[in-house]
Amino acid sequence: MIRTLDLRGQAVDYRRVVPRAPMDVEQAVERVRPICAGVAERGQAALREFSEQFDGCVPASFRVPAEAITAAERELTPELRTAVLESIRRRRAVAEVEARAELRRAEPAPGAVVESRAIAVDRVGLYVPGGLAPLASSVLMNVVPAQVAGVPSIAVASPPQAEFDALPHPTILAVCALLGVSEVYAVGGAQAIAMFAHGVPGLCEPVNLVTGPGNIYVVAAKRLLRGLVGIDSEAGPTEIAILADDTADPRFVAADLISQAEHDPLAGAVLVTDSPELAEAVRTELEPQVAATRHAERIRAALAGQQSAIVLVDDLDQGIDVVNAYAAEHLEIHTRDAKAVAGRVRNAGAIFVGPWSPVSLGDYSAGSTHVLPTAGCACHSSGLNVNSFLKHVHVIDYSRQALLDVADAVEAFAQAENLPAHGAAVTVRRQESRPARPTDARPTDARPTDARPTDDARPGSRPAESTR
Numbered sequence: 001m002i003r004t005l006d007l008r009g010q011a012v013d014y015r016r017v018v019p020r021a022p023m024d025v026e027q028a029v030e031r032v033r034p035i036c037a038g039v040a041e042r043g044q045a046a047l048r049e050f051s052e053q054f055d056g057c058v059p060a061s062f063r064v065p066a067e068a069i070t071a072a073e074r075e076l077t078p079e080l081r082t083a084v085l086e087s088i089r090r091r092r093a094v095a096e097v098e099a100r101a102e103l104r105r106a107e108p109a110p111g112a113v114v115e116s117r118a119i120a121v122d123r124v125g126l127y128v129p130g131g132l133a134p135l136a137s138s139v140l141m142n143v144v145p146a147q148v149a150g151v152p153s154i155a156v157a158s159p160p161q162a163e164f165d166a167l168p169h170p171t172i173l174a175v176c177a178l179l180g181v182s183e184v185y186a187v188g189g190a191q192a193i194a195m196f197a198h199g200v201p202g203l204c205e206p207v208n209l210v211t212g213p214g215n216i217y218v219v220a221a222k223r224l225l226r227g228l229v230g231i232d233s234e235a236g237p238t239e240i241a242i243l244a245d246d247t248a249d250p251r252f253v254a255a256d257l258i259s260q261a262e263h264d265p266l267a268g269a270v271l272v273t274d275s276p277e278l279a280e281a282v283r284t285e286l287e288p289q290v291a292a293t294r295h296a297e298r299i300r301a302a303l304a305g306q307q308s309a310i311v312l313v314d315d316l317d318q319g320i321d322v323v324n325a326y327a328a329e330h331l332e333i334h335t336r337d338a339k340a341v342a343g344r345v346r347n348a349g350a351i352f353v354g355p356w357s358p359v360s361l362g363d364y365s366a367g368s369t370h371v372l373p374t375a376g377c378a379c380h381s382s383g384l385n386v387n388s389f390l391k392h393v394h395v396i397d398y399s400r401q402a403l404l405d406v407a408d409a410v411e412a413f414a415q416a417e418n419l420p421a422h423g424a425a426v427t428v429r430r431q432e433s434r435p436a437r438p439t440d441a442r443p444t445d446a447r448p449t450d451a452r453p454t455d456d457a458r459p460g461s462r463p464a465e466s467t468r
Contacts, residue, residue, distance in 0.1 A: 001286055001300060002257075002269070004279070005309040007322065014325035015376070021237045021266045021307035023375065028220035032190035036221055039194035043201055050191040051166075055159055059166035059186040062203055064173065066182060072173035083365070084175055088140050090367035095148040098386040109406065111399030118390040121230070123153035123205065125196030127212035130159040130188060132264060132298070134169035135213070137364050141371050141384065142212050143179045149389035155207065156181055157196065159188025189214070190221035197229040211384055213371055232384050236374040239268035239307070240359055241328035241348075243319050243341070246275040248334035252355050253278070254285035256332060259360050261302035262295050268307035270326065272319045279310045320344050327378040330359040347379040403429060 038046035126142035158168035199206030327347035349372030371384035414423030
């Protein structure tokens with residue numbers, strides 16, 4: 001059901017050999033290009049066409065009526081309502097910690113103050129998948145950090161479902177209601193990203209930022225429209241890596257591999273271990289556990305794919321090197337002193353420490369984000385969090401003396417870059433305390449006697465050409 005990759009005794013570039021799901025985003029970009037152009041040019045007419053083509057249904061209104069959102073909340077079972085509210089509470093508690101910061105104010109010299117202001121983006125479009133699994137949990141994972149960041153305008157889009165009168169899945173609508181989000185669209189796929197990026201007259205105003213996971217066509221639309229609109233990441237199929245030694249419980253390891261394989265036939269499930277005995281025990285556990293699940297066919301496809309494997313290593317040190325090279329979206333640590341081992345991991349979207357922190361906990365109720373980098377991007381990117389919705393703006397406030405203290409340095413840099421007017425903007429301020437000359441008099445010398453000669457350092461000099 002799952003292949004073995006034996007790296008024992010091998011000194012190779014692990015980034016080149018670790019299992020990966022095939023994902024040709026560039027090819028998908030060409031497929032979504034006409035979809036995005038159609039939405040930009042034809043608005044709701046294009047949305048109707050693509051909804052019929054890709055979703056098999058067309059909603060009476062692409063904006064979900066308020067009464068449908070309210071009704072979905074009323075129909076939640078008490079158990080699910082309690083579960084959702086607890087997940088929201090925990091995610092908000094963690095997000096509020098993310099939002100806290102030490103004093104963002106530096107004074108690199110007396111009277112020289114630079115502050116970093118965190119400003120929320122004005123409007124975000126949050127995408128929630130509705131394909132093989134309607135990810136209602138992704139609603140709160142997107143909305144809560146945006147709300148804590150202070151985003152004033154939040155819109156959600158999720159594909160229409162034929163079985164629900166061409167509305168998004170009712171649990172998705174119910175979570176929106178519990179979070180106070182009333183702007184919800186029954187639009188899916190690349191056309192939803194195009195709607196958010198371009199806006200649709202009479203329906204949806206354009207947004208500044210699009211976040212949320214989706215299939216390869218959603219990813220391709222994000223790549224195509226990036227620049228017109230900000231994006232969080234290009235998230236691909238989900239993946240789990242488990243680093244385990246001979247102390248791990250094979251039942252737990254097998255169950256956790258299966259839990260992520262359940263998402264998608266392209267989901268990656270990777271076990272890295274220095275224990276051949278554990279590897280064999282996990283392989284033995286997989287068969288009966290998979291057979292007992294609802295989505296056995298999908299799980300078998302994922303576990304048998306090239307993106308999944310049991311990876312044998314010589315020891316824990318090599319295992320850590322392998323998981324750092326893999327940079328998994330989700331990484332579980334099932335070893336002796338798991339917390340210390342987790343501290344040695346540099347590349348992972350989220351790290352789950354010990355046998356009592358399975359990935360499925362993070363998917364719903366740990367309080368952590370489950371919108372995470374995939375396909376090795378955890379080596380340079382973070383999961384969705386409060387900072388994803390903030391712009392950081394430096395506010396510079398120097399006194400006159402603080403500027404004069406660094407004037408020589410600024411002027412020297414300006415000369416080195418052949419941008420004399422940059423230096424002149426500082427040089428002119430050296431004269432600030434001198435009597436002003438008549439406006440029609442040409443100054444004989446705009447430089448102080450201690451200033452270095454320049455080609456052109458007079459006030460009002462035309463700047464050199466620059467890309468700045």
